[in-house]
Amino acid sequence: MTQPTTEKRPGFLSPNRRGWYVDAFWMLLSLVLVLVFWELLVLIFGFPSHLLPRPLSVVNSVIEHWGTIADNSWDTTAAVLLGYILAVGFAVPVAILIVISPQVERLLYPPLVATQSIPKIALAPLFIVWFGFGIETKISVAFLICFFPIVVDSIVGLRSIDPSLIQLARSMGASSSRIFLKLRLPGALPSMFGGLKVASALAVVGALTGEYIASDSGLGYILLSASGEMNTALLFGVLIVLSILAMLFFYAIELLEKLLIPWHVSQRTHVQ
Amino acid sequence: METLIDIDGVGKTFTGQDGEQIIALEGTDLKIGRGEFVSIVGPSGCGKSTLLSLVAGLLETTIGEVRISGSRVDGPYTDLGFAFQSDLLLDWRTVLRNVLLQCDMRGIDNKAHQPRARELLRSVGLEGFEDKRPFELSGGMRQRVALCRALLLDPPMLMMDEPFGALDALTREQMQVDLLAMWQETKKTVLFVTHSISEAVFLSDRIIVMTPRPGKVREIIDIDISRPRDLNVRDTGEFGAIVHRIRLLFQEMGVIH
Numbered sequence: 331m332t333q334p335t336t337e338k339r340p341g342f343l344s345p346n347r348r349g350w351y352v353d354a355f356w357m358l359l360s361l362v363l364v365l366v367f368w369e370l371l372v373l374i375f376g377f378p379s380h381l382l383p384r385p386l387s388v389v390n391s392v393i394e395h396w397g398t399i400a401d402n403s404w405d406t407t408a409a410v411l412l413g414y415i416l417a418v419g420f421a422v423p424v425a426i427l428i429v430i431s432p433q434v435e436r437l438l439y440p441p442l443v444a445t446q447s448i449p450k451i452a453l454a455p456l457f458i459v460w461f462g463f464g465i466e467t468k469i470s471v472a473f474l475i476c477f478f479p480i481v482v483d484s485i486v487g488l489r490s491i492d493p494s495l496i497q498l499a500r501s502m503g504a505s506s507s508r509i510f511l512k513l514r515l516p517g518a519l520p521s522m523f524g525g526l527k528v529a530s531a532l533a534v535v536g537a538l539t540g541e542y543i544a545s546d547s548g549l550g551y552i553l554l555s556a557s558g559e560m561n562t563a564l565l566f567g568v569l570i571v572l573s574i575l576a577m578l579f580f581y582a583i584e585l586l587e588k589l590l591i592p593w594h595v596s597q598r599t600h601v602q
Numbered sequence: 603m604e605t606l607i608d609i610d611g612v613g614k615t616f617t618g619q620d621g622e623q624i625i626a627l628e629g630t631d632l633k634i635g636r637g638e639f640v641s642i643v644g645p646s647g648c649g650k651s652t653l654l655s656l657v658a659g660l661l662e663t664t665i666g667e668v669r670i671s672g673s674r675v676d677g678p679y680t681d682l683g684f685a686f687q688s689d690l691l692l693d694w695r696t697v698l699r700n701v702l703l704q705c706d707m708r709g710i711d712n713k714a715h716q717p718r719a720r721e722l723l724r725s726v727g728l729e730g731f732e733d734k735r736p737f738e739l740s741g742g743m744r745q746r747v748a749l750c751r752a753l754l755l756d757p758p759m760l761m762m763d764e765p766f767g768a769l770d771a772l773t774r775e776q777m778q779v780d781l782l783a784m785w786q787e788t789k790k791t792v793l794f795v796t797h798s799i800s801e802a803v804f805l806s807d808r809i810i811v812m813t814p815r816p817g818k819v820r821e822i823i824d825i826d827i828s829r830p831r832d833l834n835v836r837d838t839g840e841f842g843a844i845v846h847r848i849r850l851l852f853q854e855m856g857v858i859h
Binding site: 495502505517595 | 679708761
């Protein structure tokens with residue numbers, strides 16, 4: 331007779347083990363390996379410090395310029411957030427209007443698609459004329475670059491309702507507004523969040539572009555001046571800070587998603 | 603028997619994408635009595651689902667009219683329960699709140715109907731699942747929830763459009779038995795659309811056999827098998843003869859060959 335075997339809990343180092351501390355351990359390990367690899371690369375190939383600085387120089391540079399970096403991070407973050415929130419604030423109602431009204435769709439969709447084909451970066455010089463140097467230009471570029479993905483994904487989501495569900499609701503005497511608010515809108519959220527997440531990355535690109543062209547503040551500005559001085563250690567440092575900020579923004583949207591649509595299939599933990 | 607649903611010369615023509623006219627249903631005359639269980643059987647595209655939607659007022663008739671209890675149906679008729687092939691449960695609501703959708707869609711307070719919702723769930727064997735989400739349930743369980751939702755406000759009529767079509771054969775048979783038991787107790791008027799001849803014969807008082815598109819009534823068959831019926835009745839000669847008769851009709855129409 332065979333004895334039933336109880337499954338042993340996977341060991342700490344097994345890739346099947348879950349838990350936030352285990353995930354953190356692996357992230358840290360991966361980071362350490364990257365740093366070691368980087369250090370070895372510089373050591374072995376003898377890269378000059380203005381091409382590939384040692385990890386330690388990067389850290390030192392960040393610490394040295396921390397005040398400036400912190401201040402300018404705030405500038406960039408403000409531009410990113412304001413551009414993003416404006417985009418969401420306009421894009422979602424526009425999507426709703428397009429879905430509700432065929433007339434609005436025919437009026438708005440062609441100009442929407444037409445303006446999408448213009449690279450937003452190409453509009454930055456126009457914004458300099460309109461708004462001059464400063465945060466308004468950054469916000470405008472960020473806003474424009476985020477707008478379309480949010481509109482498109484929202485429209486797709488709002489249109490993804492099963493037509494039979496509408497018939498069922500009508501047989502229950504539901505009004506069109508009730509069908510929209512209680513059935514169409516909740517069902518659209520997963521797709522909308524897809525657009526929101528993509529837009530979060532684009533907002534950073536937009537703000538940065540604005541900073542390159544039309545600003546004397548922000549992390550983009552530091553990147554440009556560090557580049558001009560060949561201060562590659564500072565360059566790397568700011569890049570890392572920027573990546574961390576962008577990551578935090580993205581994860582914030584993911585957290586919001588987890589809170590708002592915990593019921594969706596994408597939010598269920600993978601069952602082994 | 604008192605006529606509840608009077609389908610008077612009803613027909614429906616759709617305009618296709620390229621502007622062509624598609625006759626989904628030709629002039630159909632049918633009277634459904636109160637408390638009758640009537641099935642509509644026919645091949646795909648014969649207009650049976652269209653007929654159901656027309657009776658429920660979800661579609662407008664092109665010709666003819668539908669009268670329920672003497673008054674003409676003009677717009678969605680809401681004193682009925684509807685079940686579709688897809689359970690159409692909302693992923694973001696619990697099982698209980700899905701049943702209570704009836705109230706929420708009508709704008710009536712759902713607290714008053716909670717006890718009945720729980721009782722209905724209990725009667726279909728889903729006690730304890732009230733706070734679960736649809737994805738945690740099997741297909742058969744989900745369709746049971748959909749049935750509870752249809753029955754929540756105790757409607758006098760049920761419209762059912764291939765409700766068991768997506769279920770596996772065993773679950774399907776069980777659901778048929780459960781549906782009959784519920785009907786036996788409540789004697790609601792049921793209009794049941796199905797592809798399955800044996801399902802229709804098992805469940806119904808009368809079967810409406812439809813032709814392929816453009817659909818119209820080919821024959822109306824009275825099922826004289828005594829009630830209450832259990833699953834064993836499917837193995838009797840009487841049952842087989844009726845199924846055979848209907849299958850012959852479909853062969854005659856070229857639906858199966």
